[in-house]
Amino acid sequence: MIKKLIIIGIMAGVVLIFFDLFNAFTGNEVLSKTADYYARNGAKEVGASNLVTSIVVTYRGFDTLGEVTILFLTAAIISFVLKIREEDIIPNRQVRITSEILDSAAQVIVPVIFMVGIYIFVNGHLTPGGGFPGGAVIASGVLLMIMANPKFGISHTVISWVESISGVAFVILGVLGILFAGGFLDNRVLGLGDFGKLFSAGIIPIIYSFIGLKVGAELSNILGTISHAQNEKN
Amino acid sequence: MFVVIAIIIGVASLIGGYIAIHHEDLSVAIIASGLVSLFASILFLLLAAPDVAMTEAAIGSGLTTLIFFYVLNKIRQRND
Numbered sequence: 295m296i297k298k299l300i301i302i303g304i305m306a307g308v309v310l311i312f313f314d315l316f317n318a319f320t321g322n323e324v325l326s327k328t329a330d331y332y333a334r335n336g337a338k339e340v341g342a343s344n345l346v347t348s349i350v351v352t353y354r355g356f357d358t359l360g361e362v363t364i365l366f367l368t369a370a371i372i373s374f375v376l377k378i379r380e381e382d383i384i385p386n387r388q389v390r391i392t393s394e395i396l397d398s399a400a401q402v403i404v405p406v407i408f409m410v411g412i413y414i415f416v417n418g419h420l421t422p423g424g425g426f427p428g429g430a431v432i433a434s435g436v437l438l439m440i441m442a443n444p445k446f447g448i449s450h451t452v453i454s455w456v457e458s459i460s461g462v463a464f465v466i467l468g469v470l471g472i473l474f475a476g477g478f479l480d481n482r483v484l485g486l487g488d489f490g491k492l493f494s495a496g497i498i499p500i501i502y503s504f505i506g507l508k509v510g511a512e513l514s515n516i517l518g519t520i521s522h523a524q525n526e527k528n
Numbered sequence: 529m530f531v532v533i534a535i536i537i538g539v540a541s542l543i544g545g546y547i548a549i550h551h552e553d554l555s556v557a558i559i560a561s562g563l564v565s566l567f568a569s570i571l572f573l574l575l576a577a578p579d580v581a582m583t584e585a586a587i588g589s590g591l592t593t594l595i596f597f598y599v600l601n602k603i604r605q606r607n608d
Contacts, residue, residue, distance in 0.1 A: 346579065414582065422577075422578040422579040422582075423578070423579045423582060424579065426583060427579050427582040427586070430582070430583050430586035430587050430591075431582065431586050433586065433590075433591060434586040434590040434591065437590055437591060437594055440594075441594070513587075513591065516591075517591065517594070517595075520595055520598050521598065523602075524601060524602065
């Protein structure tokens with residue numbers, strides 16, 4: 295009884311603290327100074343028809359580099375924690391047989407899912423989406439492959455090469471921005487091209503393709519590690 | 529019209545969340561929690577954020593659900 299009263303008291307206190315904040319909130323009638331700058335000059339300076347992409351990859355590109363690094367660290371930590379020793383592996387683990395529907399559907403749908411993922415990150419500067427959603431879609435294709443065939447192992451050599459090459463390429467493209475354009479991750483290394491075309495917005499499509507590959511490889515690696523950890527003896 | 533659809537999706541995700549917390553069978557609870565993510569991604573789509581919707585659908589209802597199932601499998605193996 296006293297415990298419940300204390301909990302209710304704490305909740306009432308939190309409500310009291312945040313009620314003023316909530317009450318004083320009024321929506322902005324005009325854009326803030328930074329947002330206004332992006333909205334006015336984004337298309338002209340960056341040349342990408344998707345304003346979100348021009349902010350994520352160019353104006354705030356350094357943040358994106360940090361996010362990709364965090365994802366890499368997560369994948370590395372999961373691999374480290376779930377590492378199993380050779381002698382702990384169950385030799386021939388019995389798995390339930392996958393249903394016919396899932397098995398056949400996976401063979402038809404997986405290439406399409408990969409294609410959609412690649413489309414999303416290649417067109418990141420034109421349509422909604424970009425490297426992170428594209429990579430997540432590719433990883434969901436890998437997920438379907440693992441579900442259809444539980445013994446499917448992901449090649450760590452391929453994953454680590456794709457992951458490291460994309461990461462290094464991202465940083466090198468950023469440094470090219472310092473050498474040939476205004477600063478780190480500036481996209482005007484290549485010409486801006488025609489607004490709204492696939493080959494436009496400087497190096498944004500290239501950077502976003504590398505981000506997509508990197509995110510896809512990292513998420514697939516997490517899935518592969520967790521799937522492999524099922525083989526551990528208890 | 530938009531408000532009606534949004535309210536229906538909101539109520540459906542509340543029901544999904546309740547099932548996820550209170551259902552006795554853990555597999556049903558995991559599926560229900562994946563369903564909440566799916567409803568959330570539809571809501572993001574209605575709110576004109578298709579990029580967020582794609583990420584939410586792939587990670588929230590795809591990868592996370594599978595990871596929960598792997599963990600559940602591991603716990604069951606240990607308890608046997």
